[in-house]
Amino acid sequence: MLDFNGTNANSTRNNTTCFDILDDGECKNEDDVRTYLATYIIPEWYEWIVITVYILTFIIGITGNILVCFAVWRNHQMRTVTNMFIVNLSVADLGIILICLPPTLLVDVTETWFMGLVICKLVYFLMTVSISVSVLTLAAIAVERWYAICRPLAFKSTRRRARIIIFVIWLVSASVALPDIIFLRLKRFERVPENVSDLLMSCQPGLGQEQQTAYQIALIVLLYLLPMICICVAYIQISHVLWKGDIPGDGDSRSVTQPMMDTRRMNVANEQLASRRKAAKMLITVVLAFAVCYFPVHLLNISRYAGVLKYIAVDGIRAYSYVAHWLPYLNSSSNPIIYNFMSAKFRKEFKMACICCCGPPEKGKQGFTFTSATHYISPNNVGTEQTSLTTMK
Template identity: 50%
Template sequence: MNYTANVTYNLTSSNCSNEMCIPDEDYLNVIETHVFPKPWEWTLVGLYSITFVIGLTGNSLVCFAVWRNKTMRTVTNIFIVNLAVADLTVIIFCLTPTLIVDISETWFLGFIMCKLVLFLNTVSISVSVLTLSAISVERWYAICYPLVFKSTKKRAKLIISAIWLFSVAVAVPDLVVAKLHPYFSPEFTILLTSCKPGWSNRNQTIYQLVLLIVLYVVPMVLMGFTYSHIAVVLWKGNIPGAVETARKPMMNSKMNKADEQLESRKKAAKMLITIVIIFAVSYFPVHLLNIFRYTGVLLKLPTNFVLVMALISHWLPYFNSSINPVIYNFMSAKFRKEFRMAISCGMLQQKRRIRGRGQPTMSIYSNSTTTQHFVGRNYSQTEQITLSNFHDKSETDAW
């Protein structure tokens, strides 16, 4: 970002012989004009606002869907909820400050929030990529080596705890070294104050390289390997243990269930691979931008190009956090069903509130059948038996 704003006037009006000098009050007006959003920047505000609403609503629905429906509390979905929590963290705490800084080039939130936002941003990125890595390894074992390693919910929760602890440890430098860097004396104006690490560019470059390797390169290589192997196994239909089972006499219904399970796993793999690809595309520009910034490459590039690159790379991680629930909705029948039921439940409750205000004497038991259908619905015993026969509880593909 061009924080100097091409403003080169002398800040002092006294003893000023240079014809470029202007009074302090006029210069402050110049800065305020620069900080105030330009017409095209209101488009950026709208884009971030849409991203915020979609991300907040979608990730909340993911958590609600898994919490509400016990049949969806599988190992993979537990990891997906953790991913949704990380996305909610970055959307709630980091999206708005990023937008304000991109538009005003000023940090208005103070010293403590400066440290907290940088810290949570790194934590959420780390949790997201490590959770995706954990999902890929869990699916790899469940599909390619089901007899070697069996996933359990308890183990998944332990892995999630380890992911958060590791992410906090990785982000500690941001918490320690982040500080405010005013371009002018605070007594003159707080405008054009930045929030960034306070150590040397050399140390920050090393730190960014470590983050690039640990939180991007290694996970991408790992997920590329696991999902490639999963794709080969699924699309060949060569799932370990399936051949022996197929040789035994089986009823047509059981054969159909086996085929349905294979198709379900293929859909799950497609969805997860899509999420990983979007994550890789979304986070590569911001990692590259950080490396360019602290190695001095940005200074050699055209200002307008750097501005566009910065705005796009800053928005893409939030787009990634908001798009995941949309992917679940389009590619997962189970999540799509739960999302619709949650929305229908909310609309039904809103209608009942309106009717209740208009008709205070209406029986509280009205629409009880409809309410039972939407609110707190559990699968019937027959459906639960079918699901239990269809999937193994430790590795259910509840999509």
């Protein structure tokens, strides 16, 4: 492992420039340095494991999030306000995986940035935008669900309003990410001689340590701690209402003691309550996954700029960095898996998408599918239960 914390020790012997990039007293000329650096960035055996894990994460994440968007697009009954936010979350996850995962893997393995300043600014800008959109979308879902369940008469959730909120989320996220465009610079590692090699460059903010530490703290507070606190408070109240079974606005409509309520209406009300509980469990799981996966990378960033990492062994930092950098991508690829296991509607649409991709039905088994919908309406929500009927010849 190279140590880039020392000073550049260059000397001249017999009119030949020498570079002591390893701080071992050994003189290396320009050709030796180029050869050494080109060899250094070649992946080690354990880094091939990291590459394999990233590739699998990339494939699963792209496939899963495209399926989420396809499911909502295909099934008009799934175009609810909550699902609009879920699609927005999937779009942000696609951005994280498509735009941010490849450069992150490249930098982790080669320990250098050789894609230039423009790509440096663009990638980190889009990374901050996508992460901001993710956390703000989760917060928007929590607030929307809180109003729909805890204050149904105080706020009417509509798709038009959801579109406006989504637009504002992207606008705010772009504003938060502007410092990446303004302050990011390319920095050469100290022991690498200038004009000898473009390898072992880093893409870093051109700020002082105190300024960068303050900026990282602000990002953690605004894009992690505060949203997580608001989300937790919202879901605690939502859970209390749903599992208590007394939703505001419904009055005593679910009371089994009312003789006026017939059995059918009671069954519909109970099914709706059970459906809301399942949806709440799924959304809470998504939030918990986000909180767990993003905590290590926030801790790593604040430790780096606070100067804590210099007291930790290099191998330990490297291992922790691999895991911390990979977890956000795991989060982006795991959300569709959560939807599949915890939502019957998403699971059904995912299966239909897979059937469509596998080609037409086998010969002699041609048929067609009807889709019927049973609507249920309450003072605070309109929902649809969908049933698929397949007629075979």
